[in-house]
Amino acid sequence: xxxxxxxxxxxxxxxxxxxxxxxxxxxxxxxxxxxxxxxxxxxxxxxxxxxxxxxxxxxxxxxxxxxxxxxxxxxxxxxxxxxx
Amino acid sequence: xxxxxxxxxxxxxxxxxxxxxxxxxxxxxxxxxxxxxxxxxxxxxxxxxxxxxxxxxxxxxxxxxxxxxxxxxxxxxxxxxxxxxxxxxxxxxxxxxxxxxxxxxxxxxxxxxxxxxxxxxxxxxxxxxxxxxxxxxxxxxxxxxxxxxxxxxxxxxxxxxxxxxxxxxxxxxxxxxxxxxxxxxxxxxxxxxxxxxxxxxxxxxxxxxxx
Numbered sequence: 162x163x164x165x166x167x168x169x170x171x172x173x174x175x176x177x178x179x180x181x182x183x184x185x186x187x188x189x190x191x192x193x194x195x196x197x198x199x200x201x202x203x204x205x206x207x208x209x210x211x212x213x214x215x216x217x218x219x220x221x222x223x224x225x226x227x228x229x230x231x232x233x234x235x236x237x238x239x240x241x242x243x244x245x
Numbered sequence: 246x247x248x249x250x251x252x253x254x255x256x257x258x259x260x261x262x263x264x265x266x267x268x269x270x271x272x273x274x275x276x277x278x279x280x281x282x283x284x285x286x287x288x289x290x291x292x293x294x295x296x297x298x299x300x301x302x303x304x305x306x307x308x309x310x311x312x313x314x315x316x317x318x319x320x321x322x323x324x325x326x327x328x329x330x331x332x333x334x335x336x337x338x339x340x341x342x343x344x345x346x347x348x349x350x351x352x353x354x355x356x357x358x359x360x361x362x363x364x365x366x367x368x369x370x371x372x373x374x375x376x377x378x379x380x381x382x383x384x385x386x387x388x389x390x391x392x393x394x395x396x397x398x399x400x401x402x403x404x405x406x407x408x409x410x411x412x413x414x415x416x417x418x419x420x421x422x423x424x425x426x427x428x429x430x431x432x433x434x435x436x437x438x439x440x441x442x443x444x445x446x447x448x449x450x451x452x453x454x455x456x
Contacts (some may be wrong), residue, residue: 162258170256177254180309181413187301188420220251238251239319241258 163242165235168213175206247308254312255406259323259399264336266400267324268354270391273407274317275351275359278383284310286364286380290373293440296428299370299421306414313407318349320403369438374422381415428452 162170182199189195214224218235225231236242273279287307294300325338325347333342340356351359365376388408395401426434429445437445446452 166256166258169252173252173255180254180305184302184305184309184413184417187305188298188417188424190298218251221248232251235251238253238315239257239322241323243258243260 165213165217166242168209168216172206172209172213175202175209178202179206247311253316253319254309255316255403257316257319257323257399257403259320259397261397261399262324262326262328263397263400264325264328264333264338266395266397267321268336268338268341269394270317270324270400270404271321271352272354273384273387273391274314274321274349276353276357276387277363278380278387279351279353279359279363280310280314280317280384281351281359282363283380283384284308284314285361286366287377289364289366290377293368294370294373295439295446296370296425298424299374302417302421306417309410309414313410316403316407320400321349322347324400368440370425370440371422371434371438374418374425377418378415378422381411381418385411385415 179199179202182195182202186192186195186199210220214220214226218231219226222232275281284307287303287310291300291303291307294303325333328336328347330339330342333339341350341352344350353359364380365373367373367376385408388404388411391404392401392408395404425439428447429437429439430447434445439445
């Protein structure tokens, strides 16, 4: 696994926790303990996302780096970096 | 609106191409119980859902299914990389190849193109939620069937993740159905369509605000 993939996996892990808890909150909107947990993981995910985008390419178009359009750089989600 | 994030929900790194396996997994892209049908079903049904919890669940699960569609596409793409026309023929994919080369096309494992006839949007939340509960179980069985033919860890690991999500979605839809019926006049749930006949809701303050 490359460093890029490792960081991406770490991000996906936290993002998944956020997504799954948010889905639970859709049908349990008054569960404040779950809301708190979701916010905790969201903060962690945001931190790693920022770290990733500083070191590698942007994950969303809202992030621009330098003076060229970096959205088109880096591998696309369906491309495996190791098995090209 | 939808905002794209340039990553998969769960990582996919397949070392060994296997076009034969790709052929059966393709059914979860555009087959009868696949991810394309799932996302269209929920994202279409959500408009007429009568409660905020239901609208939120359908929006969020429908969106997640689009992410799963992308994942299944990535599996097929990686399983069919660097193949010769001979490899493709040996895997029984020559019929697919002649129409699509190695492009990703939504069809069932037997090559039936995707059709909206796979899904329903009935405009009745009780009916739609039952359809969704069934859809999640049908997709779960399909992933179970795929796992019977799958001996590559790289693929198995991802299929297991997708299978597990079907189980979680089933759970959430079950809660939605319970939330809905708890909110209805319990004399006869089926005498009314809760999206069309407003009189079927219990007379509470919260319900008055919603309608």
